[in-house]
Amino acid sequence: MQSPAFRVVRALLLLLIGIFFLFPIVWVLLMSFMTNVDILRSPPSPFFVPTLRNYVALISGHLSTSSGEVQIDYMHNLLNSVILSTCSVIVSLILGVPAAYAFARFKFRGGEDMAFTLLSFRFAPPLLVLLPLLGYFQAIGLYDTYFGLIWVYQLITLPLVLWITRGYFEDVSEDLELAYRLDGHSWLSTFFRISIPLARPGIAAAGLLSFIFAWNNFIFALILGSSSVQPVTVGALAFITASGIEYGQIAAALVLSVIPTLILAIFTQRYLVEGLSLGAIKG
Amino acid sequence: MSFLSIDRLSKSYRKNEVIRDLSFAVDRGEFLVVFGPSGAGKTVLLRLIAGMVRPDRGRVLLGGSDITDDNPEQRDIAMAFQNFALYPHMSAFDNIGSPLRAAKVGEAERRRRVEEAAKLLRIDHVLGHLPRALSNGQKQRTALARSLVSEPSLLLLDDPLRNVDAKVRYEMRLELPRLLRARDTTVVYVTQDYKEAMALGDRIAVLADGGFQQIDTPERVYNAPASARIARLFGDPPINLLPAVRSGAGLRVASSEIALDGAAPDRAECTMGVRPEDVIVSLEQASGAIPVEIDAVTPLNDRQVMLLRADDGTEIFASQPQGTHVVPGGLPSGRERPRAWARLDVSRSHFFETASGARV
Incomplete structure (x- = not known):
């Protein structure tokens, strides 16, 4: 039995930690319902008249500032983010999962080198390749296209998918695959009915992580695209206007941009937990 | 086919x-x-x-x-x-x-x-x-x-x-x-x-x-x-593999002379394999038996497994069915080890080449 004092102290500590980590998020959420005047008031006050004008401005695309009306295209940026991140993750899963399986199961000449080269894409500073890439993209017509950006996004998402799922495939017992094949199932059917389902928690984790990385990317789209394909991370720059920074809209934009990732995380969670409960093959 | x-x-x-x-x-x-x-x-x-x-x-x-x-x-x-x-x-x-x-x-x-x-x-x-x-x-x-x-x-x-x-x-x-x-x-x-x-x-x-x-x-x-190695894999406790040297009409095993009855290997040296159940232990001296000390006694279901030590240090396992237990209550406490005599059933023994382990 725990003493009441212990429980009180524990609750207090938990509250403190909670406040520490959640404060920025809560503050952004509050800011998104404030006018710029409320936000910039000193000292800051948590009491204010909530307003929806930040959200209305974002969704309608008309931003009225002290120096006049500004057109912003934030909803289009949001759509771009969804398209870019989703397609990048799908392409990475289609390419990366079978590759990860091959790296996990078969030892072939140069296999380790190939896997490591893919990982090394994560070490290099992106700017190193971006400027030459800009030249190539403009020359072959990939500049400012979804296709071109999704291609470059593979530098972020593919290594993640490959290396995370590879570990999970290595944990799937080879005996299970042999057993399924001896039952009379083909190699391909064994891959889809045994290996993929058993590595699903890893595939889910890799998909979620690479989605977040792709979603948060800034520099690729800043340089390799114009506003027609740019995601929210670049689109948020528009709130730095001639008449000052629109903090309220930035906060609202942030809240909106978190929602898709949040939905995906909640949806993926059930697969992440599934992995913990399936357990090993032996009892 | x-x-x-x-x-x-x-x-x-x-x-x-x-x-x-x-x-x-x-x-x-x-x-x-x-x-x-x-x-x-x-x-x-x-x-x-x-x-x-x-x-x-x-x-x-x-x-x-x-x-x-x-x-x-x-x-x-x-x-x-x-x-x-x-x-x-x-x-x-x-x-x-x-x-x-x-x-x-x-x-x-x-x-x-x-x-x-x-x-x-x-x-x-x-x-x-x-x-x-x-x-x-x-x-x-x-x-x-x-x-x-x-x-x-x-x-x-x-x-x-x-x-x-x-x-x-x-x-x-x-x-x-x-x-x-x-x-x-x-x-x-x-x-x-x-x-x-x-x-x-x-x-x-x-x-x-x-x-x-x-x-x-x-x-x-x-x-x-077919070989001493296979003999060792089957049986619990494992078969005793004892170096044996031909001496006259008998064999010299664990520094003792034992009589040979029936067919014996026609070579000077060999390994003799005796299953523990073919080692007969008695507290009374008998001719052709090896003098030993009873080092340890373990019950195995209704059998008793004994670890015997001959005077030259050779270890021999013996396993005895119920009713023939030599030390029914196990070993007495203390450092004293009971003296006994172990007779190997030569007719049920196996003989293997010393070097290769192949059956003779």
Whole structure:
């Protein structure tokens, strides 16, 4: 039995930690319902008249500032983010999962080198390749296209998918695959009915992580695209206007941009937990 | 005409030759036990037969046709694994039904045959469970049901009783032959438990150092082991292997003279193998018996196992049935060791060459 004092102290500590980590998020959420005047008031006050004008401005695309009306295209940026991140993750899963399986199961000449080269894409500073890439993209017509950006996004998402799922495939017992094949199932059917389902928690984790990385990317789209394909991370720059920074809209934009990732995380969670409960093959 | 033949099979990993020029044949309906110490290559051999591992050289023939280059799914072979290898995301029913689904057996027929196999193995009440909800005994039965349900022409069992508790293991040892005889299945069974090998096999193939040391009936393997090494693998406590030197008409063993009656090896030196049950211990001096001290006494069921030490330090195991216990209550406490005399039953002994260990 725990003493009441212990429980009180524990609750207090938990509250403190909670406040520490959640404060920025809560503050952004509050800011998104404030006018710029409320936000910039000193000292800051948590009491204010909530307003929806930040959200209305974002969704309608008309931003009225002290120096006049500004057109912003934030909803289009949001759509771009969804398209870019989703397609990048799908392409990475289609390419990366079978590759990860091959790296996990078969030892072939140069296999380790190939896997490591893919990982090394994560070490290099992106700017190193971006400027030459800009030249190539403009020359072959990939500049400012979804296709071109999704291609470059593979530098972020593919290594993640490959290396995370590879570990999970290595944990799937080879005996299970042999057993399924001896039952009379083909190699391909064994891959889809045994290996993929058993590595699903890893595939889910890799998909979620690479989605977040792709979603948060800034520099690729800043340089390799114009506003027609740019995601929210670049689109948020528009709130730095001639008449000052629109903090309220930035906060609202942030809240909106978190929602898709949040939905995906909640949806993926059930697969992440599934992995913990399936357990090993032996009892 | 043998059903399964292995023809000069070899397999190396890196520089380590696990299987070397291995050949054997199994008849239709025969139960062959492959027995060997761990690391002898038993599992590799099964994998070669199953098609999971490709041999470096040699052929595998099943029912007269060469299947060496066939994929596992093309071979009419079923296998039960030591770790059960149940698909953790499928119910027991789907696990057992997997070979039938591969063979495109219809839904109703599949249900009937899965339930029949489950009934036979007494797991029909847990068919809806996932493997993690099954006990080890039930998992093992599910794995066996899966391997039996498609009535394969060849069944490979990779130490299937290794991971179940003693009671289930004993039950299955009695049940398995009955189940398999009824179907006339050809079985290759791998184990490292000599009792299991003796209980189940029509023949036992003793695998060691990459090759078969002896392929024979259980009686012959036990009573006429081909080498000292095989003799040591069968029996608990293990056989006593004593260096023996010819001296006159008798043998000199553990610094004592013992008489030879009957056939004796016609060489100056050899290794004498005496099973513990063929060592007769007495507290009274007898001619031709080795003077020993009783070093330790352990009960083994109704038998008593004794560790004897001869005057020159040679250790001898003796195992005595109930009613002939020399020290009925075990050893007295204290440092004193009882003096006794051990007579070796020469007529039931085995003689092996000292250097090679081969039977003389």
